[in-house]
Amino acid sequence: MESRSWSAAQSYCRTYHTDLTSIRSKEEKSNITLTLNGSVVQYVWIGLYRDPWAPWSDNTTSTFTNWAPSDPNNYASAEYCGALNLMSGKWDDGFINYKNYAFCFTAVTKQTVVKMKLQSEADMHSTEIQQQVSQQLSGLMLSEGLTDFRIRWRKVQSYRDDQLKKQDEDGDCKTEV
Numbered sequence: 001m002e003s004r005s006w007s008a009a010q011s012y013c014r015t016y017h018t019d020l021t022s023i024r025s026k027e028e029k030s031n032i033t034l035t036l037n038g039s040v041v042q043y044v045w046i047g048l049y050r051d052p053w054a055p056w057s058d059n060t061t062s063t064f065t066n067w068a069p070s071d072p073n074n075y076a077s078a079e080y081c082g083a084l085n086l087m088s089g090k091w092d093d094g095f096i097n098y099k100n101y102a103f104c105f106t107a108v109t110k111q112t113v114v115k116m117k118l119q120s121e122a123d124m125h126s127t128e129i130q131q132q133v134s135q136q137l138s139g140l141m142l143s144e145g146l147t148d149f150r151i152r153w154r155k156v157q158s159y160r161d162d163q164l165k166k167q168d169e170d171g172d173c174k175t176e177v
């Protein structure tokens with residue numbers, strides 16, 4: 001591991017991982033201190049930069065803060081970057097050109113596939129109706145805070161088709177024309 005200025009640490013994380021780490025909860029803080037437990041490192045750069053110290057470098061926000069009692073003190077009016085002190089587990093604002101180790105994170109993308117079966121008297125093969133249903137679904141997903149999704153239509157044989165076919169095969173129900 002190499003120590004770097006905050007900006008270099010941020011570029012390093014964005015190149016080789018996702019970004020400098022965010023610490024939005026006690027759990028996230030514990031994960032970092034546990035990872036570095038037993039190492040001689042005292043400070044690591046985290047994704048905090050400048051007053052008002054939000055959002056994080058990865059653009060997420062949180063109400064969780066963990067400053068040391070005397071920080072951020074902006075010593076010599078030149079401390080604009082956030083570091084985690086591994087001895088105290090607290091944050092300290094530091095000079096941007098201090099050389100610290102970077103603590104990066106790598107985002108994991110999780111994909112969930114949801115299949116829905118729709119039965120309706122309306123003609124579900126109609127593009128217009130499909131668009132209307134897709135729009136309503138999109139609206140619902142967005143209102144739940146889901147933004148990264150894709151809606152696709154897949155044609156399957158309907159229940160009614162199955163029934164008619166079965167009846168025809170059995171010979172019970174021939175349609176007189």
Ligand SMILES: [Ca+2]
Pocket residue numbers: 071072073074075079092093094
């Ligand atoms: Ca400070």
